[in-house]
Amino acid sequence: MTLYAVIFYILAIVILASTLLAIIQRQVxxxxxxxxxxxxxxxxxxxLLGAPFLAVLEVIIYAGAIMVLFLFIVMTVRVESDxxxxxxxxxxxxxVVLAVxxxxxxxxxxxxxxxxxxxxxxxxxxxxAFGQFLFKSYWFPVEIASFLLLIGLVGALYLGxxxxxxxxxxxx
Amino acid sequence: xxxxxxNVLLLAMLLFLLGxxxxxxxxNLLMILIxxxxxxxxxxxxxxxxxxxxxxxxxxxFVLFIFGVAASEVAVGLALIVYLQHRTGxxxxxxxxxxxx
Numbered sequence: 001m002t003l004y005a006v007i008f009y010i011l012a013i014v015i016l017a018s019t020l021l022a023i024i025q026r027q028v029x030x031x032x033x034x035x036x037x038x039x040x041x042x043x044x045x046x047x048l049l050g051a052p053f054l055a056v057l058e059v060i061i062y063a064g065a066i067m068v069l070f071l072f073i074v075m076t077v078r079v080e081s082d083x084x085x086x087x088x089x090x091x092x093x094x095x096v097v098l099a100v101x102x103x104x105x106x107x108x109x110x111x112x113x114x115x116x117x118x119x120x121x122x123x124x125x126x127x128x129a130f131g132q133f134l135f136k137s138y139w140f141p142v143e144i145a146s147f148l149l150l151i152g153l154v155g156a157l158y159l160g161x162x163x164x165x166x167x168x169x170x171x172x
Numbered sequence: 173x174x175x176x177x178x179n180v181l182l183l184a185m186l187l188f189l190l191g192x193x194x195x196x197x198x199x200n201l202l203m204i205l206i207x208x209x210x211x212x213x214x215x216x217x218x219x220x221x222x223x224x225x226x227x228x229x230x231x232x233x234f235v236l237f238i239f240g241v242a243a244s245e246v247a248v249g250l251a252l253i254v255y256l257q258h259r260t261g262x263x264x265x266x267x268x269x270x271x272x273x
Contacts, residue, residue, distance in 0.1 A: 004174040012183045019187060019210060023194035028202045035206065042213055048174065049224045051232050054216075061239050066209060066246050073250045074202060077257045095196040099189040106185050116178035120224050125232060133229040134236065141233075145240035152244030156251035 004122060007048060014041040028074045032067050039063040049120070053127040180221035187214035201256070201263045205249050212242045 015038050022034035043058035110116055134142065188211050195207030216235040223231025257263050 008175045019190050023190055046220055049220045051220050054232055054235050057239055061243055077263055091197045095193045099193045103189055110178045110181045117176045120174045120177055123224055125229055134233050138233045141237055145237050149240055149244050152247045156247045159251040159255045
Protein backbone atom coordinates (compact mmCIF):
# COMPACT_ATOMS: atom_id res chain seq x y z
CA MET A 1 0.00 0.00 0.00
CA THR A 2 1.56 3.24 -1.07
CA LEU A 3 1.43 6.54 0.73
CA TYR A 4 -1.17 7.78 -1.76
CA ALA A 5 -3.44 4.86 -0.93
CA VAL A 6 -3.13 5.59 2.80
CA ILE A 7 -4.04 9.23 2.17
CA PHE A 8 -6.97 8.15 0.03
CA TYR A 9 -8.40 5.84 2.67
CA ILE A 10 -7.97 8.41 5.44
CA LEU A 11 -9.74 11.02 3.33
CA ALA A 12 -12.48 8.54 2.44
CA ILE A 13 -13.11 7.79 6.11
CA VAL A 14 -13.19 11.49 6.96
CA ILE A 15 -15.61 12.24 4.12
CA LEU A 16 -17.98 9.38 4.90
CA ALA A 17 -17.94 9.98 8.67
CA SER A 18 -18.55 13.72 8.43
CA THR A 19 -21.30 13.29 5.82
CA LEU A 20 -22.99 10.61 7.93
CA LEU A 21 -22.79 12.87 10.98
CA ALA A 22 -24.18 15.73 8.90
CA ILE A 23 -27.27 13.90 7.69
CA ILE A 24 -28.29 12.65 11.13
CA GLN A 25 -28.06 16.02 12.86
CA ARG A 26 -31.30 17.52 14.05
CA GLN A 27 -30.00 21.07 13.89
CA VAL A 28 -29.27 22.37 10.41
CA UNK A 29 -26.37 24.51 11.65
CA UNK A 30 -24.46 21.46 12.91
CA UNK A 31 -25.14 19.64 9.66
CA UNK A 32 -23.72 22.56 7.68
CA UNK A 33 -20.55 22.68 9.79
CA UNK A 34 -20.00 18.94 9.37
CA UNK A 35 -20.53 19.32 5.65
CA UNK A 36 -17.82 21.98 5.49
CA UNK A 37 -15.38 19.36 6.84
CA UNK A 38 -16.68 16.89 4.27
CA UNK A 39 -16.19 19.32 1.40
CA UNK A 40 -12.69 20.24 2.55
CA UNK A 41 -11.76 16.56 2.54
CA UNK A 42 -13.34 16.15 -0.89
CA UNK A 43 -11.22 19.05 -2.11
CA UNK A 44 -8.11 17.30 -0.84
CA UNK A 45 -9.24 14.14 -2.61
CA UNK A 46 -9.61 16.11 -5.85
CA UNK A 47 -6.04 17.29 -5.35
CA LEU A 48 -4.92 13.70 -4.83
CA LEU A 49 -6.72 12.64 -8.00
CA GLY A 50 -4.89 15.22 -10.06
CA ALA A 51 -7.28 18.15 -10.25
CA PRO A 52 -5.72 21.04 -8.30
CA PHE A 53 -7.92 23.70 -9.91
CA LEU A 54 -11.08 21.81 -9.03
CA ALA A 55 -9.75 21.27 -5.51
CA VAL A 56 -9.45 25.03 -5.04
CA LEU A 57 -12.88 25.56 -6.62
CA GLU A 58 -14.39 22.94 -4.33
CA VAL A 59 -13.13 24.80 -1.27
CA ILE A 60 -14.14 28.21 -2.61
CA ILE A 61 -17.56 27.35 -4.05
CA TYR A 62 -18.82 24.45 -1.94
CA ALA A 63 -17.16 24.96 1.44
CA GLY A 64 -17.06 28.72 1.03
CA ALA A 65 -19.99 30.09 -0.92
CA ILE A 66 -22.72 27.46 -0.77
CA MET A 67 -22.31 26.51 2.87
CA VAL A 68 -22.07 30.13 3.99
CA LEU A 69 -25.25 30.82 2.02
CA PHE A 70 -26.87 27.93 3.90
CA LEU A 71 -25.66 29.38 7.20
CA PHE A 72 -27.16 32.79 6.38
CA ILE A 73 -30.50 31.24 5.45
CA VAL A 74 -30.51 29.09 8.59
CA MET A 75 -30.00 32.27 10.59
CA THR A 76 -32.91 34.07 8.91
CA VAL A 77 -35.37 31.18 8.69
CA ARG A 78 -37.01 29.96 11.86
CA VAL A 79 -36.74 26.17 11.92
CA GLU A 80 -39.19 24.43 14.17
CA SER A 81 -37.98 21.10 15.55
CA ASP A 82 -41.24 19.38 16.34
CA UNK A 83 -40.51 16.21 14.41
CA UNK A 84 -41.49 13.36 16.69
CA UNK A 85 -39.16 10.38 16.71
CA UNK A 86 -41.73 7.76 15.77
CA UNK A 87 -42.50 9.11 12.34
CA UNK A 88 -38.80 9.82 11.99
CA UNK A 89 -37.96 6.10 12.18
CA UNK A 90 -40.93 5.44 9.94
CA UNK A 91 -39.28 7.69 7.38
CA UNK A 92 -35.69 6.59 7.85
CA UNK A 93 -36.27 2.86 7.56
CA UNK A 94 -37.40 2.53 3.93
CA UNK A 95 -34.78 5.00 2.73
CA VAL A 96 -31.95 3.16 4.50
CA VAL A 97 -33.15 -0.26 3.30
CA LEU A 98 -33.38 0.93 -0.29
CA ALA A 99 -29.96 2.55 -0.03
CA VAL A 100 -28.37 -0.65 1.32
CA UNK A 101 -29.93 -2.74 -1.45
CA UNK A 102 -28.74 -0.36 -4.14
CA UNK A 103 -25.33 -0.23 -2.48
CA UNK A 104 -24.90 -3.98 -2.84
CA UNK A 105 -26.19 -4.04 -6.39
CA UNK A 106 -24.00 -1.10 -7.33
CA UNK A 107 -20.96 -2.61 -5.63
CA UNK A 108 -21.33 -5.85 -7.59
CA UNK A 109 -21.81 -3.80 -10.75
CA UNK A 110 -18.72 -1.66 -10.10
CA UNK A 111 -16.43 -4.60 -9.53
CA UNK A 112 -17.77 -6.42 -12.57
CA UNK A 113 -16.64 -3.59 -14.85
CA UNK A 114 -13.45 -4.60 -16.66
CA UNK A 115 -10.63 -2.37 -15.52
CA UNK A 116 -12.14 -1.36 -12.22
CA UNK A 117 -9.40 -3.24 -10.36
CA UNK A 118 -6.71 -1.45 -12.31
CA UNK A 119 -4.78 0.98 -10.18
CA UNK A 120 -5.00 4.67 -10.94
CA UNK A 121 -1.66 6.25 -11.73
CA UNK A 122 -0.90 9.63 -10.31
CA UNK A 123 -1.30 12.51 -12.67
CA UNK A 124 -1.83 16.22 -12.58
CA UNK A 125 -3.72 18.58 -14.85
CA UNK A 126 -2.22 21.98 -14.31
CA UNK A 127 -4.71 24.85 -14.08
CA UNK A 128 -3.38 26.49 -17.23
CA ALA A 129 -3.70 23.27 -19.25
CA PHE A 130 -7.19 22.79 -17.87
CA GLY A 131 -8.21 26.33 -18.72
CA GLN A 132 -6.88 26.09 -22.25
CA PHE A 133 -8.66 22.77 -22.76
CA LEU A 134 -11.88 24.21 -21.35
CA PHE A 135 -11.97 27.23 -23.62
CA LYS A 136 -10.86 25.27 -26.67
CA SER A 137 -13.28 22.35 -26.45
CA TYR A 138 -16.05 23.53 -24.17
CA TRP A 139 -16.44 27.24 -24.84
CA PHE A 140 -20.14 26.92 -25.64
CA PRO A 141 -21.07 25.02 -22.44
CA VAL A 142 -19.13 27.66 -20.50
CA GLU A 143 -21.36 30.31 -22.05
CA ILE A 144 -24.45 28.26 -21.19
CA ALA A 145 -23.23 27.85 -17.60
CA SER A 146 -22.71 31.59 -17.28
CA PHE A 147 -26.20 32.15 -18.65
CA LEU A 148 -27.57 29.64 -16.14
CA LEU A 149 -25.88 31.52 -13.31
CA LEU A 150 -27.34 34.81 -14.59
CA ILE A 151 -30.83 33.28 -14.71
CA GLY A 152 -30.35 31.87 -11.22
CA LEU A 153 -29.36 35.33 -10.01
CA VAL A 154 -32.40 36.95 -11.63
CA GLY A 155 -34.68 34.22 -10.27
CA ALA A 156 -33.39 34.57 -6.72
CA LEU A 157 -33.73 38.35 -6.95
CA TYR A 158 -37.29 38.04 -8.27
CA LEU A 159 -38.36 35.64 -5.53
CA GLY A 160 -36.85 37.88 -2.88
CA UNK A 161 -38.43 41.07 -4.24
CA UNK A 162 -41.93 39.77 -4.78
CA UNK A 163 -42.17 38.56 -1.24
CA UNK A 164 -41.11 41.93 0.20
CA UNK A 165 -43.54 43.82 -2.06
CA UNK A 166 -46.43 41.65 -0.91
CA UNK A 167 -45.41 42.25 2.66
CA UNK A 168 -45.44 46.02 2.19
CA UNK A 169 -48.88 45.75 0.55
CA UNK A 170 -50.07 43.76 3.53
CA UNK A 171 -48.87 46.48 5.84
CA UNK A 172 -50.90 49.06 3.98
CA UNK B 173 -0.38 4.15 -8.05
CA UNK B 174 -3.16 5.43 -5.84
CA UNK B 175 -5.99 2.93 -5.43
CA UNK B 176 -8.06 0.79 -7.79
CA UNK B 177 -10.57 2.76 -9.80
CA UNK B 178 -13.43 0.74 -8.33
CA ASN B 179 -12.65 1.96 -4.83
CA VAL B 180 -13.11 5.58 -5.84
CA LEU B 181 -16.38 4.71 -7.57
CA LEU B 182 -17.48 2.87 -4.44
CA LEU B 183 -16.74 5.94 -2.32
CA ALA B 184 -18.66 8.15 -4.74
CA MET B 185 -21.61 5.74 -4.66
CA LEU B 186 -21.65 5.64 -0.86
CA LEU B 187 -21.58 9.44 -0.75
CA PHE B 188 -24.40 9.62 -3.29
CA LEU B 189 -26.52 7.17 -1.30
CA LEU B 190 -25.92 9.15 1.90
CA GLY B 191 -27.17 12.25 0.11
CA UNK B 192 -30.15 10.38 -1.26
CA UNK B 193 -31.08 9.03 2.18
CA UNK B 194 -30.84 12.54 3.62
CA UNK B 195 -32.95 13.93 0.81
CA UNK B 196 -35.62 11.24 1.08
CA UNK B 197 -36.04 10.89 4.79
CA UNK B 198 -35.73 14.42 6.16
CA UNK B 199 -38.68 16.78 6.26
CA ASN B 200 -36.80 20.01 6.71
CA LEU B 201 -36.51 21.72 3.32
CA LEU B 202 -32.98 22.87 4.12
CA MET B 203 -31.87 19.30 4.81
CA ILE B 204 -33.44 18.17 1.54
CA LEU B 205 -31.36 20.78 -0.31
CA ILE B 206 -28.25 19.68 1.61
CA UNK B 207 -28.89 16.12 0.44
CA UNK B 208 -29.02 17.32 -3.16
CA UNK B 209 -25.69 19.11 -2.64
CA UNK B 210 -24.09 15.92 -1.30
CA UNK B 211 -25.33 14.00 -4.32
CA UNK B 212 -23.92 16.56 -6.77
CA UNK B 213 -20.60 16.45 -4.95
CA UNK B 214 -20.48 12.66 -5.22
CA UNK B 215 -21.13 12.87 -8.95
CA UNK B 216 -18.23 15.30 -9.25
CA UNK B 217 -15.96 12.90 -7.41
CA UNK B 218 -16.82 10.10 -9.83
CA UNK B 219 -16.13 12.41 -12.78
CA UNK B 220 -12.70 13.41 -11.43
CA UNK B 221 -11.74 9.77 -10.89
CA UNK B 222 -12.83 8.85 -14.41
CA UNK B 223 -10.87 11.81 -15.76
CA UNK B 224 -7.75 10.48 -14.05
CA UNK B 225 -8.33 6.93 -15.24
CA UNK B 226 -8.69 7.76 -18.91
CA UNK B 227 -6.26 10.70 -18.85
CA UNK B 228 -8.84 12.99 -20.42
CA UNK B 229 -9.69 16.46 -19.22
CA UNK B 230 -13.35 16.18 -20.21
CA UNK B 231 -14.29 14.78 -16.82
CA UNK B 232 -12.82 17.77 -15.03
CA UNK B 233 -14.63 20.14 -17.39
CA PHE B 234 -17.90 18.45 -16.49
CA VAL B 235 -17.16 18.90 -12.78
CA LEU B 236 -16.85 22.63 -13.44
CA PHE B 237 -20.34 22.64 -14.97
CA ILE B 238 -21.64 20.60 -12.02
CA PHE B 239 -20.30 23.34 -9.74
CA GLY B 240 -22.14 25.96 -11.78
CA VAL B 241 -25.38 24.00 -11.64
CA ALA B 242 -25.01 23.41 -7.91
CA ALA B 243 -24.38 27.09 -7.22
CA SER B 244 -27.38 28.33 -9.21
CA GLU B 245 -29.59 25.55 -7.85
CA VAL B 246 -28.77 26.43 -4.27
CA ALA B 247 -29.32 30.15 -4.88
CA VAL B 248 -32.79 29.62 -6.38
CA GLY B 249 -33.64 26.89 -3.86
CA LEU B 250 -32.76 28.99 -0.86
CA ALA B 251 -34.66 31.97 -2.27
CA LEU B 252 -37.68 29.68 -2.67
CA ILE B 253 -37.30 28.45 0.90
CA VAL B 254 -37.22 32.00 2.26
CA TYR B 255 -40.23 32.89 0.12
CA LEU B 256 -42.19 29.86 1.33
CA GLN B 257 -41.22 30.56 4.91
CA HIS B 258 -42.60 34.08 4.62
CA ARG B 259 -45.78 32.79 3.01
CA THR B 260 -46.60 29.80 5.20
CA GLY B 261 -44.39 30.31 8.24
CA UNK B 262 -42.85 26.86 8.04
CA UNK B 263 -39.97 25.05 6.37
CA UNK B 264 -41.36 21.59 7.09
CA UNK B 265 -42.25 19.78 3.87
CA UNK B 266 -45.21 18.10 5.57
CA UNK B 267 -46.87 21.44 6.29
CA UNK B 268 -47.33 22.28 2.62
CA UNK B 269 -50.67 20.57 2.34
CA UNK B 270 -52.92 23.32 1.04
CA UNK B 271 -53.86 21.14 -1.95
CA UNK B 272 -54.86 18.30 0.42
CA UNK B 273 -52.83 15.78 -1.51
